[in-house]
Amino acid sequence: MNAPTDIKLYMEDVGRRARAAARVLARSGTDAKNCALLAIASAVRRDLAGLLAANAEDVAAARAAGKDSAFIDRLALTGKSVEAMAQGLEQVASLSDPVGEVSELRERPSGIKVGKMRVPLGVIGVIYESRPNVTADAAALCLKSGNATILRGGSESIRSNRAIAACLHEGLRVAGLPEDAVQVVDTADRAAVGELLQMDRYVDIIVPRGGKGLIERIMAESRIPVIKHLDGVCHVYIDERADLDKAIRIADNAKTQRYGTCNTMEALLVHEAIAPRVLPPLASIYLDKGVELRCDERSRAIIRAALGAESPLVKAATEQDFYTEYLAPILSVRVVSGLDEAMEHIAKYGSQHTDAIVTEDEARARRFLREVDSSSVMVNASTRFADGFEYGLGAEIGISTDKLHARGPVGLEGLTSQKYVVFGTGQVRT
Amino acid sequence: MNAPTDIKLYMEDVGRRARAAARVLARSGTDAKNCALLAIASAVRRDLAGLLAANAEDVAAARAAGKDSAFIDRLALTGKSVEAMAQGLEQVASLSDPVGEVSELRERPSGIKVGKMRVPLGVIGVIYESRPNVTADAAALCLKSGNATILRGGSESIRSNRAIAACLHEGLRVAGLPEDAVQVVDTADRAAVGELLQMDRYVDIIVPRGGKGLIERIMAESRIPVIKHLDGVCHVYIDERADLDKAIRIADNAKTQRYGTCNTMEALLVHEAIAPRVLPPLASIYLDKGVELRCDERSRAIIRAALGAESPLVKAATEQDFYTEYLAPILSVRVVSGLDEAMEHIAKYGSQHTDAIVTEDEARARRFLREVDSSSVMVNASTRFADGFEYGLGAEIGISTDKLHARGPVGLEGLTSQKYVVFGTGQVRT
Numbered sequence: 001m002n003a004p005t006d007i008k009l010y011m012e013d014v015g016r017r018a019r020a021a022a023r024v025l026a027r028s029g030t031d032a033k034n035c036a037l038l039a040i041a042s043a044v045r046r047d048l049a050g051l052l053a054a055n056a057e058d059v060a061a062a063r064a065a066g067k068d069s070a071f072i073d074r075l076a077l078t079g080k081s082v083e084a085m086a087q088g089l090e091q092v093a094s095l096s097d098p099v100g101e102v103s104e105l106r107e108r109p110s111g112i113k114v115g116k117m118r119v120p121l122g123v124i125g126v127i128y129e130s131r132p133n134v135t136a137d138a139a140a141l142c143l144k145s146g147n148a149t150i151l152r153g154g155s156e157s158i159r160s161n162r163a164i165a166a167c168l169h170e171g172l173r174v175a176g177l178p179e180d181a182v183q184v185v186d187t188a189d190r191a192a193v194g195e196l197l198q199m200d201r202y203v204d205i206i207v208p209r210g211g212k213g214l215i216e217r218i219m220a221e222s223r224i225p226v227i228k229h230l231d232g233v234c235h236v237y238i239d240e241r242a243d244l245d246k247a248i249r250i251a252d253n254a255k256t257q258r259y260g261t262c263n264t265m266e267a268l269l270v271h272e273a274i275a276p277r278v279l280p281p282l283a284s285i286y287l288d289k290g291v292e293l294r295c296d297e298r299s300r301a302i303i304r305a306a307l308g309a310e311s312p313l314v315k316a317a318t319e320q321d322f323y324t325e326y327l328a329p330i331l332s333v334r335v336v337s338g339l340d341e342a343m344e345h346i347a348k349y350g351s352q353h354t355d356a357i358v359t360e361d362e363a364r365a366r367r368f369l370r371e372v373d374s375s376s377v378m379v380n381a382s383t384r385f386a387d388g389f390e391y392g393l394g395a396e397i398g399i400s401t402d403k404l405h406a407r408g409p410v411g412l413e414g415l416t417s418q419k420y421v422v423f424g425t426g427q428v429r430t
Numbered sequence: 431m432n433a434p435t436d437i438k439l440y441m442e443d444v445g446r447r448a449r450a451a452a453r454v455l456a457r458s459g460t461d462a463k464n465c466a467l468l469a470i471a472s473a474v475r476r477d478l479a480g481l482l483a484a485n486a487e488d489v490a491a492a493r494a495a496g497k498d499s500a501f502i503d504r505l506a507l508t509g510k511s512v513e514a515m516a517q518g519l520e521q522v523a524s525l526s527d528p529v530g531e532v533s534e535l536r537e538r539p540s541g542i543k544v545g546k547m548r549v550p551l552g553v554i555g556v557i558y559e560s561r562p563n564v565t566a567d568a569a570a571l572c573l574k575s576g577n578a579t580i581l582r583g584g585s586e587s588i589r590s591n592r593a594i595a596a597c598l599h600e601g602l603r604v605a606g607l608p609e610d611a612v613q614v615v616d617t618a619d620r621a622a623v624g625e626l627l628q629m630d631r632y633v634d635i636i637v638p639r640g641g642k643g644l645i646e647r648i649m650a651e652s653r654i655p656v657i658k659h660l661d662g663v664c665h666v667y668i669d670e671r672a673d674l675d676k677a678i679r680i681a682d683n684a685k686t687q688r689y690g691t692c693n694t695m696e697a698l699l700v701h702e703a704i705a706p707r708v709l710p711p712l713a714s715i716y717l718d719k720g721v722e723l724r725c726d727e728r729s730r731a732i733i734r735a736a737l738g739a740e741s742p743l744v745k746a747a748t749e750q751d752f753y754t755e756y757l758a759p760i761l762s763v764r765v766v767s768g769l770d771e772a773m774e775h776i777a778k779y780g781s782q783h784t785d786a787i788v789t790e791d792e793a794r795a796r797r798f799l800r801e802v803d804s805s806s807v808m809v810n811a812s813t814r815f816a817d818g819f820e821y822g823l824g825a826e827i828g829i830s831t832d833k834l835h836a837r838g839p840v841g842l843e844g845l846t847s848q849k850y851v852v853f854g855t856g857q858v859r860t
Contacts (some may be wrong), residue, residue: 085659100800106822112811114821117799121833204833225655225834253858276693305584343476343707356718356852369547369851370530372456381542381854390546391850391860392536401633403551404655405834408850420838424677424784424811428683428819 007187011195014150014183015202018123021180022148026120026378030097032175033144035152037093038173041086045135048082054163055132062130062156064293075130075157085136085164092140095394098413102421113429116418121204125196126397127152127218128209134162138207139168139182141397145415148181150203152196155188162186162363190377197222205415207397227410229328229375231325231351232262234383237368238278239343239359240271246380247278247358252285253382254356260327262399263354263376263386267322267332269342275299277333287313291329294321299336312375322349339364343371350374352401354386375401375408437617441625444580444613445632448553451610456550458520459529460802462605463574467523469599471516474566477597478512485562491720493587505560505587505681509577515566515594518825521640522570525824527778528814528843529576532851541857543619546848550576554845556827557582557640557648562590568637569598569612571827575845578611580633582626585618592616606720627652635845638828657829657840661755661781662692664813667772667798669789670701676810677708678715678794686719692829693784693806693816697752699772705729705765710736721759724751728765728791729799766802769794776802782831784808784816784830805838 017050025033029291044051055077062075097117106116124147126138142149153331165184172179185192197206200223207227208218215228236254238247254265256348275298283303288292295303303314321332322345336342339357346355356378357368365379376386386409388396393411400406406414456464474481485507492505493851535545550859554577556568563658566582572579581592593616602609615622630653637657638648645658666684668677684695700708705728713733716723724747725733733744751752752775766772769787786808787798795809806816816839818826823841832838836844 004653023801023803027797028823030549064607108822110815112808112815112820117807119456119800119803122803187699243856249856249858250854258857289461295630296832298684354635357472366456370549371453371551373453373549374849376850376852377547378542378852379854380856381852382858384859385542385852385854385857386850390538390542417833417837419804420806422806422808422811422815424680424809424815426673426810428679428812429687429814 007189007191008195010187011185011192011199013275015123017180018148018150018183018204021178022120022122023150024178025143026099026122026146027179028146028177028387032177033097033146034093036143036171036175036177037089037140039174040136040140040167043046043167043170044082044086044089044164045165047080050080050112051160051163052077052079054159058157058159058322059305066158066424068155068302075160077132077160083134083320085133088137089140092144092395095144095412098416108153110429111157112422115260116419118228118416118418120417121417123148123150123203125150125152125206126209127193127206127214127318128154129195129211129214130154131282133155134209134298135161135164135296136168137234137395138209138360140342141395141412142359142415143181145284145412147415148187150196152185152193155190158186158188194221197224200224209398224333225405227352227398227402227414229262229353229399229401233266233323233325233349233351234353235267235269235346235350236262236265236354236383237339237346237355237357238271238274238337239270239357239360239361239364241358241364242271242274242278242309242358246277248282248285250356250358250382251282254330254384255260255286255291256289256329257384259329261384263383264327265383266325266403267334267349269336269345270299272298272335272337275302279303281332283307283314286331287311289329291331294318294330294332296334297331298327302335325351338341339367343368346374354378354383355382356383375399433848434809435620437621437776438625440617441629443613445553445629446578447610447629448578448613449632451608452550452552454608455573455578455611456529456552456576458576460535462607463576464523466573466601466605466607467478467570468541469604470570470597471519473600474512474594474599476507477593478592481512481590481593482507484589488587488589495586497586503559504525505551505562505590507590511563515563517565519570519727522574522825525842527573527574528846533809543853545851547851548843548846551845551847553578553580553633554631555582555636555654556583556639557623557636557644559641559644560584560587562587562594564639565591565594566598566612567825568639568827571825571842572676572845573611575842577845580615580626582611582615582623585620586677588616588618600813609755610762613754617745624651627654628678630654637642639828655834657828657830657832657833657844659695659783659829660779661779662694662783663755663779664693664783665697665699665780665785666695666813667699667769667776667785667787667795668701668704669769669787669791670703670792670793672701672704672708672788672792678712680786680788680810680812681716684814685716685721685761686759686793687812687814689759691814693813694757695813696755697764697779699766699775700729701772702728702767705732709733709763713737713744714762719759721761724748724760724762726764728787729763732765733796737856755781769797773798773801776804780804783829784813786811788812805829
């Protein structure tokens, strides 16, 4: 396909086709959708050489444009990552299909039976950056949930995305599904994103995948609801009644298992009564791993007193530090007077993503679970578990920190909605 | 309270107070919320004379301002309508509390248990016109679902709303709940609505109650998600395999039981094979009741042939008629070639509110249920059943034709959201 010249007309056509395909897809059975997913997986494996060649062109162009090595890493495909793509498609095929499921069916005094039926949202717009594997991953989840998809990846990955799109369309054809069920926006023109975000008559939801800059831009511009989270300022609160071993294990894992993920702990809150026992061993672990600690006065005094010599990694926190998602080996630390102060802190500085309490006190655990207003709230577990796979969703299209519709990791069910269905035998209202 | 002078500062203060009250309300138990609802009901009954006096002032001012009698009807309170308000409050108290309910709890291979907990949305802004009873109804549903509410009624009902607000605040005080949990915006300045719609840092959702003009204005201006439906262009499709008696009963009731409601049928679609048998008796019923029929050519020919003489109530439909929500004794009528054409018609002209099929054919009923993309889809029942009370929600704050979050009649559950809760015993991610 040649690059379109009039972006507005081109996107209008993409939207119209997506809406038409969505209607066909919504009534397609599980077998056809699974058949398409497996056929796409097999096309991806068969076309490995072609995918890698197209990707090599993207990589060469990105290098020539002076992109940094982190960018190239995200852009580059390998035999291994293409195989992972194929396995991801097969895995989505193996998930159960939420569409058509009727629940909560109840007979009413009038004699009608009322229930809810799970149905696709319709058309999903996915806007992402340079990772080509998102093309296959997002298409798979949207397809399985019965939604048509408009995929708009970064312009630097356009050759890779075209090659993956060819596999997607082949799989759809094999299964007898409309090729327009998955469309890859085939233009490097950034105006296409602006158009997509205005097409509320064709697109039901926008899923951005990428950095905060991308998401902020989409939020500001979109007329369509967006499934997103901006920040992951996640907390672990170690309560006075925490088991020390669990507290240390969880606080270590939540920070250091991976530094760059949205569910990584960014601030540690410690009850004043347990701080002298838990902070010294934890600080040793963090400092050994090269984690910089930005401490309030009390935590800093305890750590310094315990560890003796001044460490350049133990610093004084500023107010701003507590609002910060470091995505790096840096941790904010604060001593609090108890559960209430911990929850006040989370309400003020947190981002409603994921927060955990470590305690053996059931009443406090219950209060924390109920009162902390975040998309995932945990007791005695690492914040790193906030993830579609760990939660058993099979896969996730993203994590939402919004309160409406889907909250937390969003899997197939989050890409569907429920309508009311009514079964009567001729009833009328009196 | 005196009318505020600086609307921006005033609304900012209202928002801040609502957010603070929402945190208290979210952790309040069912008993306290029910106690408040019952105390409000009793205050409303006790203050009957005062409420009627305040309302009489509003009515007098509205008359003086030249408002029409339909407006005065909506504005005026009577002993009976105040008693209905009190009973509505008691009825909401008797509904079960969705907040805190944990569902779908499952143990994962990692050993953590993952479930979902139902929680309030936070702060709900309700914008309505002149009906003072909305003040009590909306406050009751939001309070029971654990949400703080900002109520902004029409400026013409401000004295009535102040009097109702006094009862609301008394009830909250009696129950030990913060008075700011329900705030009535106490200014006739229309700029208050504009401010409210921008306060996305304080308000989680907007519920408009009123005519299409109000809702369109709110949709255009709001930075906050809106629970709404614009139109109710509802259809009944009488299939070839319909039971004739059921078809006539349902098509009669769906149109004529009430003309002005959003779930009233506005267009009747009839299979060509059954049209000669079902249209003549139905047309007689409609014409007897004074319903004007706007017919496509085929239905007009059948009706004229059967009923003989030319009736001034049998007219030719224009294309625009099929898009129209009449809210009046007028009905669009069309003969279709079958289920597919009926569903195409609904997809093109409908408003995704409520649509029904009359058929004894299970396969066709299943297709209609699955493929018609409306918030309520029915088999062999009148569209007039699309209602929170009829569906067993106990009450409704409105009906949503959007696909995200709540769809169809929105009751207590639609004013809540689900967050993930994780129960561990020290698990970390590997």
